[in-house]
Amino acid sequence: MDTAAGPGSARPQKPTLNSIARATGVSRQTVSNVLNDPARVAEPTLSQVREEIRRVGYRPSAAARQLRTRRSQLLGFRMRETPDGINGSIHDRLLHALTARAHQRGYSLLVFAAGDDHEEIVAYQELLDTNMLDGFLLTDTNHGDRRSDWLQEHRIPFVAFGRPWGRDDAATDRSHDWIDIDGGAGTEAAVDSLVEGGARRIGFLGWPVGSGAGDDRFEGYRRACAGRGLPADLVERREDGFESGADATAHLLERDVDALVCVSDSLALGALAQLRGRGRRDLMDRLIGFDDTPVARAVGLSSVDQPIEESAHRMVDLLVHRIEHPTAEPPTTPRELLTPTVRRRRSSATA
Structure with a gap:
């Protein structure tokens, strides 16, 4: 049977706060709170009203809201x-x-x-x-x-x-x-993870002193090494970038590191390239970056996920x-x- 609306058919009514309130058995104010201040609405009412809003395709009028709220x-x-x-x-x-x-x-x-x-x-x-x-x-x-x-x-x-x-x-x-x-908790956990795998001389590739996030991540590395009785001075600081990571890693390899923690995936990927070029496959799985970027995941690089x-x-x-x-x-x-x-x-x- 053809149920298409003819020229004289009434248009379906637009959903409103009142119609949603009736359908869910709550007050109009509760529906308004779900839309504008959801922290004030407890479960399961919050999910119930949201589901009805989704089902009927309700969209608040932006223009009306701007006029009302200024x-x-x-x-x-x-x-x-x-x-x-x-x-x-x-x-x-x-x-x-x-x-x-x-x-x-x-x-x-x-x-x-x-x-x-x-x-x-x-x-x-x-x-x-x-x-x-x-x-x-x-x-x-x-x-x-x-x-x-x-x-x-x-x-x-x-x-x-x-x-x-x-x-x-x-x-x-x-x-x-x-x-x-x-970030400090992230690098601290990275060091702990490497220590559990047998690492004892863990190098750190960081950003120059003065970067808030970079200094915070370095402090996590330092705390973890100090707590484990490990040296915390195997550190190279560079501007962020692939080439910087490769260069810093070359210097740390001269200091006999057996694992690396990096302040970013950019530095870590440079480190990975340096290790591969030198045939240091023993360190490739003892390398941890920071940010867990798609590139890191694609090459199997361990990383700290924010x-x-x-x-x-x-x-x-x-x-x-x-x-x-x-x-x-x-x-x-x-x-x-x-x-x-x-x-x-x-x-x-x-x-």
């Missing part, structure tokens, strides 16, 4: 240029996860470029003047970072991916919101809370360290 539903995010395509995958993962989570919360990301932190601050002002952004998501925090000062001084909501490194000289309070990954998606979700949820409930305490901690995981593999170069 917000643009836009979050600013600076996309950085990466020196190579290896570590750039981490930024891609973060951007994708932030975008997806923002969409779930009814927001969109406005992505912009800036050459350095000063240009980023200039971009903040321009974007706020022209687009009425509701807040910003910061990445790559560093020593002497002034972006958080500027945003705090102008009372702009923001959340940083990274701790406020070395801010004793900051003009404003350091206690802004941030989510970070415990919980990027979880970090992104927590960042967006915290920022949305600050925007929509500026005077209320957030449901989760505003300063949180997440723990990475060591992924051990057998290098394909040794197969």
Whole structure:
């Protein structure tokens, strides 16, 4: 039987908060909370209402919401240029996860470029003047970072991916919101994993002193070696990159290392090439990078896997809370360290 609607047929009614509330047996306010402040709704009600929203294809009116809340539903995010395509995958993962989570919360990301932190601050002002952004998501925090000062001084909501490194000289309070990954715990676990496999002279390929994340990862290596009674001075520091990793590894091999921990997969892949070129297959499976990039997985390189998606979700949820409930305490901690995981593999170069 043909059930197609004729010219005089009534159009199906658009789903509304009220119709979803009736279908799920909850109040209209509960449906609104599921959409705008899910932390206030307990299970199984939260999942039940979300399933009904998905089933009927409900989409909140962005224009109506902006008029009602006087917000643009836009979050600013600076996309950085990466020196190579290896570590750039981490930024891609973060951007994708932030975008997806923002969409779930009814927001969109406005992505912009800036050459350095000063240009980023200039971009903040321009974007706020022209687009009425509701807040910003910061990445790559560093020593002497002034972006958080500027945003705090102008009372702009923001959340940083990274701790406020070395801010004793900051003009404003350091206690802004941030989510970070415990890099020191990652390298500590990497050293422990190598020691369990018999390593006793573990070298470390790091970034130059002054990098917040790099220094944090070095401290994890140092703590692990000290706790195991191992030398913690088998260290080479270089700018990030494949060639740097290969060169640093050549120097460490002269110091009779029997394993390597690297601050990034870029350095680790350079190290892997150096080991292969020298025929040091005994060390290829005693090499651990950091970031667990697709390239590392493809060649079987062991690496420290960061919980990027979880970090992104927590960042967006915290920022949305600050925007929509500026005077209320957030449901989760505003300063949180997440723990990475060591992924051990057998290098394909040794197969």
